[in-house]
Ligand SMILES: Nc1ncnc2c1ncn2[C@@H]1O[C@H](COP(=O)(O)OP(=O)(O)O)[C@@H](O)[C@H]1O
């Protein structure tokens with residue numbers, strides 16, 4: 031969806047017309063007294079340190095408590111206005127140019143919000159473009175917080191696009207505009223660190239942010255800059271809410287609440303982008319509500335209020351509307367506003383008088399009502415955006431996949447394909463081979479085959495997989511198929527995805543009932559024998575005759591102990607050669623063209639999948655219901671490229687995209703189809719988790 035529909039919307043155009051009128055008519059007092067004189071002095075006396083120059087010329091220290099990026103944003107409009115003033119012999123266009131710069135930042139913020147929430151452009155326009163708080167703060171009160179807010183939203187949009195360096199630079203510029211945006215830094219850092227799939231982005235993000243922020247360092251050496259930007263009474267307000275703990279000790283509650291919020295987000299383990307937005311918004315809410323905040327700070331809340339209303343129900347909009355009206359209403363009579371010189375109007379004194387008529391008790395009551403409404407919104411945001419966040423509830427437990435099948439049926443191959451989707455960093459893999467009771471050279475194998483449960487420590491296998499499902503680490507030894515020996519035990523830590531594969535992975539109900547996807551590889555027997563023979567001889571150093579004898583010896587145990595697991599699987603995958611003769615003629619059995627017969631237990635997404643596999647992947651499908659239990663059988667043939675599998679995945683399981691690696695390794699051919707089938711099983715299971 032292009033943004034053209036946004037600009038063409040009459041709600042946008044009406045809002046733009048209104049804002050252009052406000053830019054022409056309204057001259058906010060704080061701009062008239064502080065910001066514009068500072069800009070004009072900086073333009074008239076070009077220097078790298080206009081802050082010191084302004085103070086040296088007797089300017090007020092309150093005039094411009096902002097960093098160099100804010101100055102850069104304000105310069106063009108003000109300069110053009112001043113040039114127009116010079117040409118026209120007037121003196122109001124410089125200030126109007128300053129206000130036009132803010133309107134530009136306002137439009138940029140709207141566009142960034144549209145890119146973040148493209149689903150409901152009309153609702154976004156009403157909620158943001160006509161926001162009472164945004165209109166009041168930027169056009170009536172005249173604060174310039176819209177600039178750092180726009181840069182912060184740009185940083186968030188870029189990080190969602192995995193453009194880490196650019197995102198870091200945007201955040202650094204936001205800090206260099208108004209340092210208060212530092213409140214968002216811990217949450218973005220937690221988001222990148224706690225999501226293993228994003229952890230690699232943390233470094234480029236930090237470098238980008240540091241580079242942009244450090245560009246401000248030269249100004250930190252200027253006493254004028256430091257006193258104007260960091261010495262304002264505004265920044266000290268976060269310490270106003272304090273508990274006296276003695277004659278010289280106070281407990282600062284606002285920083286305490288903020289740190290607790292940051293810790294709470296840290297404890298979430300994995301957080302989705304939506305949760306990042308909610309957490310950042312919550313932290314701004316906490317600071318603004320717990321502080322006698324200047325009007326400009328309320329603008330920081332607007333993008334998060336908009337997100338909450340877009341994703342929430344009517345109660346969210348009613349609450350946010352009430353909060354906005356109360357806030358603007360109180361601020362109109364307690365904070366400075368704008369004059370209308372072109373109309374010879376100045377409502378300032380009348381509003382100020384109305385403010386003085388309000389007793390401190392009434393003012394406090396009004397403020398308390400605003401904070402109360404804000405806190406109810408905060409609780410609603412925590413409940414709606416966090417506790418009910420699907421990703422949050424899924425993030426508390428690993429995704430678990432069980433893969434069973436006879437020797438050589440493709441368990442390890444499928445496990446690797448699944449790990450390629452999620453990212454090895456997010457997967458812990460438990461292999462049943464590591465739980466053989468003896469190594470290759472034990473005499474016991476004369477009487478037992480590996481397929482016999484008694485030859486495997488299945489109790490330990492099940493307990494270890496269940497432990498990982500519960501987020502606990504395990505210690506297990508690895509079986510080395512090249513040497514036929516066990517390697518020393520090693521620790522396997524919890525992870526976001528648990529893949530348990532093995533001859534007996536679906537052997538015990540108390541385990542297989544907990545898998546999000548339980549797969550049985552029911553490969554065509556000739557294909558499996560060809561694969562096993564080729565692998566055991568070429569990769570495991572077995573003698574061909576030995577492998578053939580082993581296959582015969584194992585046939586009884588395969589029927590008795592392996593095949594019955596088919597009934598426990600939610601997904602039975604039967605790979606078959608398209609042409610059996612290929613097995614004999616292909617250079618390697620791994621290269622034989624395959625087709626796939628998939629049995630999906632209680633399949634509900636198979637029709638959607640069939641449409642996409644035919645439409646996007648160009649495959650040939652035959653789908654039919656099996657029996658009365660809703661099982662579906664799908665025969666899939668054809669060639670499909672890995673990138674088409676990725677495209678199909680984005681269509682089929684959009685809700686899982688944040689669980690996949692940022693660059694998922696999709697497979698081509700039937701392996702890619704099996705990736706999709708397992709993902710659909712996982713999504714079905716996760717939906718049941720949160721029902
Ligand atoms: N989907 C597949 N396409 C082609 N070859 C495969 C496929 N799955 C497995 N193979 C081949 O079959 C052999 C056995 O696979 P493997 O994953 O080791 O089976 P298992 O782990 O069940 O013993 C390997 O050589 C592998 O290359």
Ligand SMILES: O=C(COP(=O)(O)O)[C@H](O)[C@H](O)COP(=O)(O)O
Nearest residue numbers: 436437438463470480511514533570
């Ligand atoms: O049956 C299997 C299981 O492995 P897989 O399912 O991977 O085939 C193997 O033959 C045994 O693990 C012995 O391995 P080795 O022959 O290396 O001693």
